[in-house]
Amino acid sequence: MSASKKEYKRITVKSLTEMKSQGEKIAMLTAYDYTMATIVDRAGIDVILVGDSASNVMAGHETTLPITLDQMIYHASSVVRAIKRALVVVDLPFGSYQSDPKEALRSAIRIMKESGGHAVKLEGGTEIKESVKRILHAGIPVMGHLGLTPQSIYKFGTYTVRAKEEQEAEKLKQDALLLERLGCFAVVLEKVPNQLAREVAESLTIPVIGIGAGNGVDGQVLVMHDMLGMSQEFSPRFLRRYLDMHTQMTGAFEQYITDVKSLDFPNDEEQY
Numbered sequence: 031m032s033a034s035k036k037e038y039k040r041i042t043v044k045s046l047t048e049m050k051s052q053g054e055k056i057a058m059l060t061a062y063d064y065t066m067a068t069i070v071d072r073a074g075i076d077v078i079l080v081g082d083s084a085s086n087v088m089a090g091h092e093t094t095l096p097i098t099l100d101q102m103i104y105h106a107s108s109v110v111r112a113i114k115r116a117l118v119v120v121d122l123p124f125g126s127y128q129s130d131p132k133e134a135l136r137s138a139i140r141i142m143k144e145s146g147g148h149a150v151k152l153e154g155g156t157e158i159k160e161s162v163k164r165i166l167h168a169g170i171p172v173m174g175h176l177g178l179t180p181q182s183i184y185k186f187g188t189y190t191v192r193a194k195e196e197q198e199a200e201k202l203k204q205d206a207l208l209l210e211r212l213g214c215f216a217v218v219l220e221k222v223p224n225q226l227a228r229e230v231a232e233s234l235t236i237p238v239i240g241i242g243a244g245n246g247v248d249g250q251v252l253v254m255h256d257m258l259g260m261s262q263e264f265s266p267r268f269l270r271r272y273l274d275m276h277t278q279m280t281g282a283f284e285q286y287i288t289d290v291k292s293l294d295f296p297n298d299e300e301q302y
C-alpha cells in the first residue's frame with residue numbers, strides 16, 4: 031500500500047467492545063465541522079461525538095437546550111463528510127426524543143438518514159427506556175449518557191458532581207445495567223465520583239466513556255475546543271488543556287491586524 035493510498039480501518043460499535051475486552055482505552059472527542067473533524071480523524075481518534083455542546087461552543091448559548099435537530103444534522107453531516115476512520119456518534123438534542131418513543135425514533139432516523147452518522151446518544155436511564163428500545167429495534171446503535179445530563183440542567187440547577195449520595199449512585203448503577211441490557215453499545219458517564227464510575231465500568235461488558243469520571247473507565251471524552259484551550263471561561267477540574275489556542279490565535283489575529291494597518295501585508299510576493 032503506497033503512502034498516498036493509506037488504508038483506514040474503520041471503527042465500528044463492535045470494535046469498541048473488543049477494545050474494552052482487550053484493555054485498550056477508547057479516545058473520544060467532539061467535533062462539529064468538517065475541518066476540525068478531518069484533523070482529529072487523521073490523528074487517529076476512535077470516536078467523534080457531534081455533541082449538543084455545539085449549542086454552547088458553536089452558537090454561544092448558555093445551555094444545550096436551544097439547539098435543534100436540524101442544526102445537529104447540519105453539524106453531523108459536515109463531520110461525516112470528513113471522516114475515514116472514526117465512529118461518528120450524534121447527540122439527540124433536547125426536545126427531539128423526550129415526548130414519546132415514536133418521536134424519538136423519528137428523530138434518530140432523521141439523523142441517520144440526513145447526516146450519515148453511525149449512532150445516536152440520548153441522555154437518561156429508565157425514563158427513556160421505551161425510546162431506547164424503539165431506536166435499537168430499528169437497527170440504530172445507541173450510546174447512553176448518565177450522571178451529569180446537561181439537558182436536565184434546570185431540574186438540578188447546577189453542574190456539580192452527580193451521584194455523590196448513595197440513593198443517586200444506586201439509581202445510576204441500575205440505569206447503566208438497564209442500558210446495557212436494552213442493547214446500548216456504550217455509555218457516557220459525566221462528572222461522577224471516580225470510584226462509582228470504576229464500579230459501573232467493571233459491572234458492564236459494554237464500554238463506559240468518562241468525562242470528569244476518573245481513570246477507572248474504558249475511555250475518555252472531552253469537548254475539542256476545551257482541550258485545545260480555545261475557551262477561557264470553561265475551566266472544570268477534569269479538563270486538561272493540550273494547547274493554549276486562545277493565546278496563540280489572539281497573537282495571530284493581532285499580528286494580522288498590525289500587518290494590514292502597517293501595509294506589511296500583502297507584500298510583493300503576495301500579490302499579482
Ligand SMILES: Nc1nc(=O)c2c([nH]1)NC[C@@H]1CN(c3ccc(C(=O)N[C@@H](CCC(=O)O)C(=O)O)cc3)CN21
Pocket residue numbers: 082083086087094178180188189190191221252253256261264265266267
Ligand atoms: N465547552 C463545553 N464543554 C463541555 O464539556 C460541555 C459543554 N460545553 N456543554 C455541554 C456540557 C455541559 N458540561 C459541563 C458543564 C459544566 C461543568 C462544570 O464542572 N462546571 C463548573 C462547576 C460548576 C459547579 O460546581 O457548580 C466548572 O468548574 O467550570 C462540567 C461539564 C459538559 N458539556
Ligand SMILES: CC(C)C(=O)C(=O)O
Pocket residue numbers: 060079080081082083084121218220241251252253
Ligand atoms: C460532553 C459530551 C459527553 C456531550 O454530550 C457533548 O459534548 O454534548
Ligand SMILES: [Mg+2]
Pocket residue numbers: 081082083094121
Ligand atoms: Mg451532549
